[in-house]
Amino acid sequence: MRNLFADLSEIVFERESLADLTSYRVGGPARWLARPRSIDDLARVVHRCAREDVPVFTLGRGANLLVSDEGVDGMVIRLDAPVFNRVEWPTASNGGASVMAGGGTDMYRLVSESVRRGLAGLEGLGGIPGRLGGIVRMNAGGRWGQIADVVRDLTVVDPLGGIRRLSAAEAGFGYRRSNLGGMVVCQVRMELKREDPAAIRERFKVVWASKRRTQPMAELSAGCVFKNPPGGSAGLLIDRAGLKGHAVGGARVSELHANFIVVRPGTAADDIFTLIGRIRREVARRFGVELDLEIEVWGRRRVRAMEATV
Ligand SMILES: Cc1cc2nc3c(=O)[nH]c(=O)nc-3n(C[C@H](O)[C@H](O)[C@H](O)COP(=O)(O)OP(=O)(O)OC[C@H]3O[C@@H](n4cnc5c(N)ncnc54)[C@H](O)[C@@H]3O)c2cc1C
Structure with a gap:
């Protein structure tokens, strides 16, 4: 087969494992993995993929992903170069509170640093x-707010490889969603608020303490597996179905939060797919509710294993 990315060999790598790049630590390799050094590099890769009909998948921290054991037949993009991790903080002297950060910036770092600098607006996203x-x-967000509350505008690479600036309104934010599918978010401008650092720190501590109390933070997971059905709670239904602690291989329904599947290192993605299928079937049988996935699945889908109806 023709090597589609031969001239981009400094930034495009073949058959790279994704297992270490997701929070479940499972899954097979990417057919190609790109690590662009600049926005122009990134635009070039995306443009080539569009021309050659290669599907593009942008990887963040992999905290909402389940990659199949067969891996991903396409181009996975990883924004780990310095340009995508740079944060421009406002200076205290000009009193501004506008922060510009790269799309690859680690959220824990961004949140804790904003709290330390007395900039309010991100502390409610602590622990995500x-x-x-x-x-x-x-x-992303929860009961203390969502990122859309502070986003002003974004620089993205669109599906054809064009570099564009979008306003927050154009991003189409909704509940745990946006219209940014197919775009690669390279840079984000956020408007925070100057406040007493001690007060922000107090709120941050409350958020963290609550997360630690209610979610299995120390175990490998990808957060909530299912969306809440209208007016209900997926976790409560799974709990009522008696599935807390139910396991398939190294994958188990968390005893702390039934909407989390936690895994032992070395678990196969197939075990997680099978467990998802059992949960969906049992909840459908007992309550007539078909649970939809909140996590995103990459790679060949194990459709039959995950079907709700028997
Ligand atoms: C312990 C735990 C607790 C969690 N708690 C919460 C919570 O309270 N609230 C909540 O909302 N979520 C929560 N999550 C889920 C997860 O943190 C969020 O979904 C988060 O937004 C995932 O970010 P990520 O960078 O890991 O994205 P990934 O999982 O890597 O990708 C998720 C999606 O974003 C896309 N994407 C990634 N990077 C980019 C980019 N640069 N440009 C465009 N698209 C991109 C991917 O293609 C994919 O479609 C939790 C997860 C864990 C493991």
């Missing part, structure tokens, strides 16, 4: 793992 681009794409 991800890279800024993934956080924005998913409009």
Whole structure:
């Protein structure tokens, strides 16, 4: 087969494992993995993929992903170069509170640093793992707010490889969603607020303590597996179905939060797919509710294993 990316060999690698790049630590290799050094590099890779009909998958921290054991037949993009991890903080002297950060910026780092600098607006996202681009794409958040509350505008690479500036309104944020599918988020401008650092730190501590109390933070997971059904709670249904602690191989329904599947290192993605299928079937049988996935699946889907109806 013709090598589609021969001239981009400094930034495009073949058959790279993804297992270490997701929070479940499972899954097969990417057919290609790109690690662009600049936005222009990135645009070139995306443009080539569009021309050659190669599907593009942008990887953040992999905290909302389940990659199949067969891997991903396409181009996975990883924004780990310095340009995608740079944060421009406002200076205290000009009183501004506008922060510009790269799409690859680690969210824990961004949140804790904003708290330390007395900039309010991100502390409610404490304890949510991800890279800024993934956080924005998913409009991640919870009871203390969501990233859309502070985003002003974004620089993205569109599916044809064009570099574009989008306003927050154009990003189409909704509940745990956006219209950014197919775009690669490279840079994000956020408007925070100057406040007493001690007060922000107090709120941050409350958020962290609550997360630690209610979620299995120390185990390998990808957060909530299912979306809450209208007016209900997926975790509660799974709990009521008696599935807490139910395991397939190294994958288990968390005893702390039934909407989390936690895994032992070395677990196969197939075990997680099978467990997802059992949960969906049992919840459908007992309550007539078909649970939809919140996590994203990459690679050949194990459709039959995950079907809700028997
Ligand atoms: C312990 C734990 C707790 C969690 N708690 C919460 C919570 O409270 N609230 C919540 O909302 N989520 C939560 N999550 C889920 C997860 O943190 C979020 O979904 C987060 O947005 C994932 O970011 P990521 O960078 O890991 O994205 P990934 O999982 O890598 O990717 C998710 C999606 O974003 C896309 N994407 C990634 N980077 C980019 C980019 N630069 N440009 C465009 N698209 C991109 C991917 O293609 C994919 O479609 C939790 C997860 C864990 C493991």
